[in-house]
Amino acid sequence: MSFWFPVFELSRRDMGDFFRSMSTYVIFSFVIFLFGISAWYALKQQASIFRAVQFIFYVLSGAMMVSGVLLAMRLIAEERQEGTIELLLTFPINELQIVLGKFTAVKWILLFELALTLPISLSLVFLAKANLGQLLSGYLGALLIGLSAAAVTFFYSAWTRYQLLAALAGGANVIFFLLLGYFSPYIDPPLKQVLREFSFYVHFMNFEKGVISLPDVVFYISIISFYLFLTRLALESRRLA
Amino acid sequence: MQILNKVRQNIPLFSLFSLILLIVIRQFFHDVLYPPMVLIFAYSLALFYLALTLREREKKLNSLFFLAFVFTFLISYFLQNENLWLYQTREGSLREENTTILVFRTIMYASGYILVLYSLALLGSNPRQQPSHSQFLRNRVLALTVFLSFLIALNFAAKKRPIMWDATFMGQFQLSAEGKKYISEVREKLSITAFYPFFHELHREISIFLNDIAQTNNLIEVSLHDALREREIALEKKVDRNGWLVIEKKDAQATEVDKYSQVRKISVTTKDDFRHLEADLLSAIQALTSQRKNIYFTVNHGEILPDGNIREEKLSIFKEQLIKNNYEVKYLNAKVGFPEKVPDDAAAVIISGPRTAFSPAEQKALVNYFDRGGKFLIFLRRHGEDLSFLFRKLGLRMEHAPARSEVALKPKSNNLIAERYAEEGFTRRLIQMSEAEKFSFFPDCGSFTIEAKEGIFQKTFIFSDSRSFVDYNNNGKQDPPRESLQSLNIAVAAGSKTENQERRSVLAFASADFLLDKYIKMGQNLYLAIGGLNWLLEDERLIYALEPKLEEKPVSLSPRQDDFLFYSFVIIWPMLLLGGSFLILKILSPKITRET
Structure with missing residues (x-):
C-alpha cells in the first residue's frame, strides 16, 4: 500500500462528508454572496477596475479565512465527538497520513469554493476588462490565506471535541495574526518589522494588487506546514496517552 | 561501541549541538576554503547514512529521505546561484577557476546544513522504538525546533531574494525592461530611502518597486521608513513629511559640499505621481x-529660447x-567664445527656430564644429533661416512652402498631425503605441x-x-500636378x-x-524632442524614453x-446554490445516509 493511498481515501471520505453537510453549502453561498456584492459595489465606487479587483479580493480574503476556519473546525473535533477517532487511529495509517488526508479534503473544498466564484470573475473580465493576471494572483492569495486559516483551526480541532471551541480558538489565532499587521506601524523598529512579517494580511497585499511574490507564498506555506506539523504532534501525543 | 550506542540513542540532541559547533567552526575559519567545507559535508553525509540505516525497515520513509536529498540539492543550487550573482555584480566577472570553486563550496555548505536539518527533523519526530513520555517530549521539542529553524531559514532565503511576478498590465509595480537594463548597468553605490508609512496608500x-530595483542591482540599497515615527532618519535625510524618496550616492571620499550635490529627492504622493516614478x-x-552634458542654444537670430521673455514663445518645459x-x-x-569657435565641452548645439541668417563667422564656427564631430538638434521655421550652409553638405533642403494636409488640425491646414x-x-517605441497615443503635432x-550624397x-x-x-503657391488648396498628394518628410537625420x-x-x-x-x-x-536628442548623442539609455505606467480609468x-x-x-x-443544495439534501438525504 503506497503512502498516498490512505491519504487519498481519507480525503475522499471527508470530502463526501463535507458535500453531504448543509453547512458547507451555507458557507459556499456566503462566500459567493460576499464576492458578488463586493464586485457589484466596487465597480460602482472604485476609481478603476484595478482598484475594484483589489477591493474584491480584499473582501474575498476575509471570506476565505472565515470559511477556512468553519470548514476545518470539524476535521478532528467531529471525529472525537462521534467517537470515531479511536477507530481511525486503529487503522494502519500514521498521523501524518491522517493530517494530510483531512487537510487535502479541506484544500479541495476551498478550491471548489473559489471555482464557484469564477463566473463572477469572468463577468468582470468581459464587462469591465479586468486583468486576468491580477485575478489569478488574487485567487492564489485567497486560496493560500484560506488554507492557512484552515491549518490553524485544524490544530485546535485536534485538541478539543467541541467544534465551536475549535472554531473560536482558530478564529482568535487568525485574528491575532491579522492584528499583528495592523498594530505593527505603532511599534518601534526592529520589533515592528518582525511583527509585520507574521501578519496574514500584509502578505496578502501583494496578491490583491496582482503581484505574486515568492516570500509571501513561502510565508503561507510555512504557516500551513508548521500548523500541520503541530496537529500531527497533537495526534501523536493522543496515541501515546 | 558504547559511545556509538550512546550517540544512536540521543541522536537528535547530539546532532543539534554538533551542528551549532560546526557553524561556529565555519565562522572561525571563514577565510579557509576546504577544511570546514569537507567537515560539514562529511558530517552531514554520516548523519544522513545513520538516519537511513536506522530506518531501513521503513521503505516509504527512506524514499522520502531521498526526495529530501534531491530537494536539498535544489535549494543549494538556488543559494549558490544567488551567491554567484552577488559576486558577479560586486566584483565584476569572476575568473573561471574561482567560479567553479565558489559553486562547489556553496553547494557543499548549503547541502551539509540542510541535510543535517532534514535528518534531525525526521529522526527526531519518528523514533523507531516506542519512547518513554520524557523521551517523546524531548524528541518532539527538538523536532519542532529543527522544523521551525528550517521554516525560518526558508523564509529568510525567500526574503533575501524576493522573486516577484507582476501580473498586472504593463508590470505596473516593476521596472520596465529598459529600466531594468539601465539599473543593472549602474556601477556606483547608491541608496534609496523612501518615507512611506505602512498605512500610506502608496506604501505597497x-x-x-524598490524591491525590484534592489534585486536588479545589489549596489543599490533601499529602505522604507516612517518620517513621523523615525525622526532621526528623517532629519538626517532632511525630510519633514512622508511621501519622499531620497536618492543618494554613497561616496566615502566625498566632502560635505560634494555630498550636497550627491542627493536627489523625488516627491510621490499620489497615484498619478506613481505612474511617472520610474x-x-x-x-x-x-x-x-x-x-552632465552641456547643451548650447544658439542666440541672437530670433530663436525661441528656454528663458524667452514672451510668455507664448518659451521652451521652459523643454528646458526642464x-x-x-x-x-x-x-x-x-x-x-x-562664440563665434570664434563652439566650446569643446558642447555635447550638442540646439538651433531652435532662427529667423535671421547666421553671420559668416558664425557659419564658419558651426561648420568647424560639425567637422570636428559636433551634433546639431535643429527646429526650423518655414519663414526663418534654412541653414543651407550646413544642410547642403548633408543633401538636405528645407521647403519653405507650407506642408498641408486634409487631416490637419483645424483651423489651419498646415498644423500637421503625424502618426x-x-x-x-x-521612434521605434512609438510604432507600438495605440493610434490615440502615438500622434505628434507640428x-x-x-x-x-x-538628395542622396556620397559618404x-x-x-x-x-x-x-x-x-x-x-x-507651393500658398493658396491653401492642392493644385495638381505639381502639388501631388504624398507623405512628406517632417523630421530627418543625417551624418x-x-x-x-x-x-x-x-x-x-x-x-x-x-x-x-x-x-x-x-x-x-x-x-x-528629448528622445531625438538622446538618439543624436547615441545615449539611448537615457530615460525620457520611459512612458508612464497605465492610467487608471473609472469603470x-x-x-x-x-x-x-x-x-x-x-x-x-447564491440563492440557487443554497436552494438547490437544500432540496437535494432534503430529498436525497435518507438515501445518502443509508448508502453511507
Whole structure:
C-alpha cells in the first residue's frame, strides 16, 4: 500500500462528508454572496477596475479565512465527538497520513469554493476588462490565506471535541495574526518589522494588487506546514496517552 | 561501541549541538576554503547514512529521505546561484577557476546544513522504538525546533531574494525592461530611502518597486521608513513629511559640499505621481551617476529660447526636461567664445527656430564644429533661416512652402498631425503605441527634401499622412500636378557614413513651434524632442524614453450590465446554490445516509 493511498481515501471520505453537510453549502453561498456584492459595489465606487479587483479580493480574503476556519473546525473535533477517532487511529495509517488526508479534503473544498466564484470573475473580465493576471494572483492569495486559516483551526480541532471551541480558538489565532499587521506601524523598529512579517494580511497585499511574490507564498506555506506539523504532534501525543 | 550506542540513542540532541559547533567552526575559519567545507559535508553525509540505516525497515520513509536529498540539492543550487550573482555584480566577472570553486563550496555548505536539518527533523519526530513520555517530549521539542529553524531559514532565503511576478498590465509595480537594463548597468553605490508609512496608500507600490530595483542591482540599497515615527532618519535625510524618496550616492571620499550635490529627492504622493516614478527615479539615478552634458542654444537670430521673455514663445518645459535628463543648458554667445569657435565641452548645439541668417563667422564656427564631430538638434521655421550652409553638405533642403494636409488640425491646414514613424532609433517605441497615443503635432509645418550624397547617411524619422501636399503657391488648396498628394518628410537625420559606421550629426524638424510650452505636451512632442536628442548623442539609455505606467480609468457599466451583475451574482447565484443544495439534501438525504 503506497503512502498516498490512505491519504487519498481519507480525503475522499471527508470530502463526501463535507458535500453531504448543509453547512458547507451555507458557507459556499456566503462566500459567493460576499464576492458578488463586493464586485457589484466596487465597480460602482472604485476609481478603476484595478482598484475594484483589489477591493474584491480584499473582501474575498476575509471570506476565505472565515470559511477556512468553519470548514476545518470539524476535521478532528467531529471525529472525537462521534467517537470515531479511536477507530481511525486503529487503522494502519500514521498521523501524518491522517493530517494530510483531512487537510487535502479541506484544500479541495476551498478550491471548489473559489471555482464557484469564477463566473463572477469572468463577468468582470468581459464587462469591465479586468486583468486576468491580477485575478489569478488574487485567487492564489485567497486560496493560500484560506488554507492557512484552515491549518490553524485544524490544530485546535485536534485538541478539543467541541467544534465551536475549535472554531473560536482558530478564529482568535487568525485574528491575532491579522492584528499583528495592523498594530505593527505603532511599534518601534526592529520589533515592528518582525511583527509585520507574521501578519496574514500584509502578505496578502501583494496578491490583491496582482503581484505574486515568492516570500509571501513561502510565508503561507510555512504557516500551513508548521500548523500541520503541530496537529500531527497533537495526534501523536493522543496515541501515546 | 558504547559511545556509538550512546550517540544512536540521543541522536537528535547530539546532532543539534554538533551542528551549532560546526557553524561556529565555519565562522572561525571563514577565510579557509576546504577544511570546514569537507567537515560539514562529511558530517552531514554520516548523519544522513545513520538516519537511513536506522530506518531501513521503513521503505516509504527512506524514499522520502531521498526526495529530501534531491530537494536539498535544489535549494543549494538556488543559494549558490544567488551567491554567484552577488559576486558577479560586486566584483565584476569572476575568473573561471574561482567560479567553479565558489559553486562547489556553496553547494557543499548549503547541502551539509540542510541535510543535517532534514535528518534531525525526521529522526527526531519518528523514533523507531516506542519512547518513554520524557523521551517523546524531548524528541518532539527538538523536532519542532529543527522544523521551525528550517521554516525560518526558508523564509529568510525567500526574503533575501524576493522573486516577484507582476501580473498586472504593463508590470505596473516593476521596472520596465529598459529600466531594468539601465539599473543593472549602474556601477556606483547608491541608496534609496523612501518615507512611506505602512498605512500610506502608496506604501505597497513603492515597496514592490524598490524591491525590484534592489534585486536588479545589489549596489543599490533601499529602505522604507516612517518620517513621523523615525525622526532621526528623517532629519538626517532632511525630510519633514512622508511621501519622499531620497536618492543618494554613497561616496566615502566625498566632502560635505560634494555630498550636497550627491542627493536627489523625488516627491510621490499620489497615484498619478506613481505612474511617472520610474522615469523620475531613473532620471535622478542618471543625474547622480553620470556626468552632465552641456547643451548650447544658439542666440541672437530670433530663436525661441528656454528663458524667452514672451510668455507664448518659451521652451521652459523643454528646458526642464533637458535638466531632468542630466543636460546643462547653456547659450552660445560671446561669453563662451562664440563665434570664434563652439566650446569643446558642447555635447550638442540646439538651433531652435532662427529667423535671421547666421553671420559668416558664425557659419564658419558651426561648420568647424560639425567637422570636428559636433551634433546639431535643429527646429526650423518655414519663414526663418534654412541653414543651407550646413544642410547642403548633408543633401538636405528645407521647403519653405507650407506642408498641408486634409487631416490637419483645424483651423489651419498646415498644423500637421503625424502618426507615421520610421521603425528605428527613438521612434521605434512609438510604432507600438495605440493610434490615440502615438500622434505628434507640428504647427505651421514645412517639409524636407532629401538628395542622396556620397559618404552621407540620411534618414526620415517622421512622415506626414499620405494626403499631405506642399502648397507651393500658398493658396491653401492642392493644385495638381505639381502639388501631388504624398507623405512628406517632417523630421530627418543625417551624418557621415563609412563602411562600418554611421556618425549621427544632425536631427532636424520642419517645425519649431512644436517645442513651445503650449504645444510640447501634445501627443508625443516632448518625447520626440528629448528622445531625438538622446538618439543624436547615441545615449539611448537615457530615460525620457520611459512612458508612464497605465492610467487608471473609472469603470463605466451600462444599467443593463449593472443589473445583470447585481441580480445574477448577488441574488440568483447564491440563492440557487443554497436552494438547490437544500432540496437535494432534503430529498436525497435518507438515501445518502443509508448508502453511507
